[in-house]
Amino acid sequence: MKTLQVIVIIIFLSLFLLATSMRLLPINADKYHVDPLIKGAKGNEGGFFIAPNHADEIAPIFEMSKSDLAQKLNKIITENGRLIAGDIHGEYATYIFRSRLFAFPDYLSIRVIELNENQSTIAVYSRLRIGRKDLGVNRARVEAFLHEIN
Numbered sequence: 001m002k003t004l005q006v007i008v009i010i011i012f013l014s015l016f017l018l019a020t021s022m023r024l025l026p027i028n029a030d031k032y033h034v035d036p037l038i039k040g041a042k043g044n045e046g047g048f049f050i051a052p053n054h055a056d057e058i059a060p061i062f063e064m065s066k067s068d069l070a071q072k073l074n075k076i077i078t079e080n081g082r083l084i085a086g087d088i089h090g091e092y093a094t095y096i097f098r099s100r101l102f103a104f105p106d107y108l109s110i111r112v113i114e115l116n117e118n119q120s121t122i123a124v125y126s127r128l129r130i131g132r133k134d135l136g137v138n139r140a141r142v143e144a145f146l147h148e149i150n
Contacts (some may be wrong), residue, residue: 001139032107033094036062036125039109042106047127048139052113056139059121066114069149073110073122076145081108088112092123097141105129 022113049055062069070088077088077095084107086093090113098104108126114119126138 014024016025019072026095027084027105029085030096031098032129034109034125035092036109036111040123040125046131046138047076047125047134048142049125050142051123052121057068057122059123060150061115061119061121062149063119065118066120069120070112072149073145077108077110077150080083100138104131106134106141108141112121 001047036049037051037071040051040055048057050057050059052059064072067089072085074088074093081095081097083098084094088110089112092109094109097106097108099106106123106128110125111123112129113121117132124142126142128134128138
């Protein structure tokens with residue numbers, strides 16, 4: 001019985017240390033702030049890439065100006081993520097998200113692209129920092145904020 005208690009305590013402490021250490025990882029904005037049109041990786045198991053062409057999914061066209069779309073996206077994304085570099089109203093921006101349980105960091109780089117005065121689209125590269133597979137988390141995140149815009 002005492003052995004079981006020790007094992008449970010060791011497991012609990014290990015999980016606590018894992019969760020704590022993930023939050024303490026330094027954020028290297030220079031490394032993870034990338035233009036999604038250049039660095040997006042189609043078929044990456046640890047991420048999701050959406051763009052006007054050559055992506056995991058073709059980006060939708062929004063019936064709004066680049067400025068309006070950027071403003072809406074920034075509001076939606078910053079509800080759960082935090083800007084670490086760039087400006088969504090400028091060229092492109094990168095945000096960090098953390099998983100609920102262990103706070104694993106994921107990065108999302110986004111560029112809003114003007115098609116004409118009243119239409120725009122996006123390029124998004126959302127990916128994990130640690131591990132190889134994200135179990136669809138990055139795709140779900142991007143699809144959720146696209147759904148919220150529409």
